[in-house]
Amino acid sequence: MHFDHHVAVPDPATGPAVYRQHARTWLRANLPEFMRSDSPEWRTPTLAESSAWEAAMYQAGLAGMTWPKTYGGHGLTLREHLAVNKEIGALPMPESVSSIGKELAGPIIMAVGTEAQKQAFLPNILAMKQYWCQGFSEPDAGSDLARLRTKAVQEGDHWRINGQKIWTSGAAKAHDCLLLARTGTVADKHRGLVMFAVPMDTPGIRVAPIKSIDGKSSFAEVFFDDVVVPDSARLGAPDEGWNAAIRVLSIERATNRMYRPWRFECELRQLIAACKSDRQLAVTLDDGYFQRRVGDLVGQIDGLKGLVELTVERMMRGETIGARGSLTKLYWSECHQAFADLALSGTPHATTLVRAERLAGIAWQGSVQSGHARVDQGPVDWLLVADGDGASLLDLSAAVGQDQACLDPKQPQTWFELQGTPVLARLDAAAWVALQHRARILLAEFANGAAEGALQAAATYMATRVQFGRPLSTKQAVRHLLARMRLLQDVSSAAIRRATLCDEYGAQRDDRPALVGALGNAAYVIEKAIHLHGGMGFTWELPLHRALRAVRKLDAAFGGLSRDTGRAYIQSV
Known part of the structure; x- marks a missing residue:
């Protein structure tokens, strides 16, 4: 696949309309035919093909638009982000294979991460060098974050994690997991939740794919058995997990997949x-x-x-x-x-x-x-x-009318013969x-x-x-x-x-x-x-x-x- 990498990204001062036209022109010129679901050549792209396509979109100024330039973004506003999303939606193209990283992990890291974490993770997410999965849902809690049971115990300068996550999208291909765990007891509900960026190759992590009715395994169970991570993997304060998740999720749900x-x-x-x-x-x-x-x-x-x-x-x-x-x-x-x-x-x-x-x-x-x-x-x-x-404005006082009965006796209905009725204005x-x-x-x-x-x-x-x-x-x-x-x-x-x-x-x-x-x-x-x-x-x-x-x-x-x-x-x- 060959993409146009030498493209001039418009000045945002020119307005969303110019940026939308840029997105339309580039997408229609570069989207591979086999990625169009309305094409006879359509097929499911490989992970490498999807990564190359999304990396090209990023270089063309069509991804990471609102992220700061310091971390690899384009430093634009939500208006340009929306303008591009309109053109992305107008084409029958595949979904992103890195949506968790771009739409969830990235914003959370920007909100509560350290400077070192931002520099380490954010540019790689946009460059399609790092895939993420989301470790939130659990078998006994579903998506109710206040009932999470996965336990994180601090031991000096590291944490020991034990528990299980389920319905984890993209776990098999992910490099890192955005993990939410509990430092206290389930009775604490939303208190005592902590968030980590956990490398998926950490010893003690086991991924068990879940096969769906179509034979695919888009989801997986992820088991954490005495997984040890350094304190530098923690995102935000030890008790900030709930607030970070809720704050970012509310924004993510508003801006995700516009x-x-x-x-x-x-x-x-x-x-x-x-x-x-x-x-x-x-x-x-x-x-x-x-x-x-x-x-x-x-x-x-x-x-x-x-x-x-x-x-x-x-x-x-x-x-x-x-x-x-x-x-x-x-x-x-x-x-x-x-x-x-x-x-x-x-x-x-x-x-x-x-x-x-x-x-x-x-x-x-x-x-x-x-x-x-x-x-x-x-x-x-x-x-x-x-x-x-x-249209013509008719003078009904000169028209012949005939009352007619209808279902509602309180609402009279009249039929008028309009032929020959004087036209007052047109x-x-x-x-x-x-x-x-x-x-x-x-x-x-x-x-x-x-x-x-x-x-x-x-x-x-x-x-x-x-x-x-x-x-x-x-x-x-x-x-x-x-x-x-x-x-x-x-x-x-x-x-x-x-x-x-x-x-x-x-x-x-x-x-x-x-x-x-x-x-x-x-x-x-x-x-x-x-x-x-x-x-x-x-x-x-x-x-x-x-x-x-x-x-x-x-x-x-x-x-x-x-x-x-x-x-x-x-x-x-």
């Missing part, structure tokens, strides 16, 4: 392209149900992008991220599972299940094309309708597009606001409603549900914010995914708020059902926005 949303989009495009290339699967792309699922995924991906971009801006302002750093990974894992379900269920046979939806879509289109308009909720003086490439194509953009963002904000009110009402009720002497909000199931509702609200807010901002190149972003996500998330949040309130959610004293109806009506008024968004996205691939 490319996830863009890689998610790359995978979705690969799925669509695969369907287009297969005569039988291509039928699936015309299926309304499949298109709606794609539209939902597009909205979720947009929300993920918004979360990542908002997190970067908050960190650049010096804000503490805390537990919010886990939101992106949590939401990504849920959405990615939905993507996997779609990939498995997208068959031509699904078309028979959505015939009614197609008929409804045809009926809605016919109502618009026939020169009629339906108006809800009382008297209206003017009506703005699409007219060619633009918007050209540019003004019409701009107005629709603002309107969709406002409607997304409306849905998000309705859901926020429902969430606050539910949280307050759960905190004050007492059952068996305890507030309902103390129950784990309730707390998890409220947390998920909060997560979806944050996702919608981030997506709406993103839709109001131009991209790095000054282009206006598509607002439809933000509205799709906001309507779907709002419906879920309000429905769950009604469930938490029981029958109270359907009373006039607490009319959560009215908020749900308003959101559902918005969704219906757009005639299947998820489906239309999905169809447009499929056509763009």
